[in-house]
Amino acid sequence: MKRALAVLILASLAATAAAADTYRFGSQVISTGDSEGRLRQVAGKPDRETPIETRRGGLEGYRLEYYRRGKSIQFKVVDGRVAEIAQIDN
Template identity: 50%
Template sequence: MFSTAVIAGSTIRFGSRLISVGDSEGMVLRIAGKPSSREPVENRFGALRGYRLEYDFDNKTVFITVIQGRVSDIQEIYR
């Protein structure tokens, strides 16, 4: 049986550095590195709003949503 937990927050730690809601996409890439995947985020009309960056770790996946160049949401999914 599998169990997952989703945690949304305003910060996430990568090593000794923090990424927070409001940080720039450039800051995320400098701190966290290249994401495992980068999916577009569109509005209801199909226009590009930003990207959802995915980072995979041994026991969790981190999704960082970047809208208009700034972090708008951080989610951790524990496996």
């Protein structure tokens, strides 16, 4: 029973690690959960910064967008942390 539980826990941890979004800027990697400061330090000034509003019109966070090699990389920043990473091919 303990072995089955340990296998289940390890499998869930592996699935969580595999689901994390990452993006590489040169030799540095940005992951979900990294701070906005680290993102700006590694990636530099964003090409576009857009506020994200809640349903009621309040500020939820920001979408920082970088253009690299014909692609748009968008980082959703909520509470000072990278919440989502999306890559859009143009």
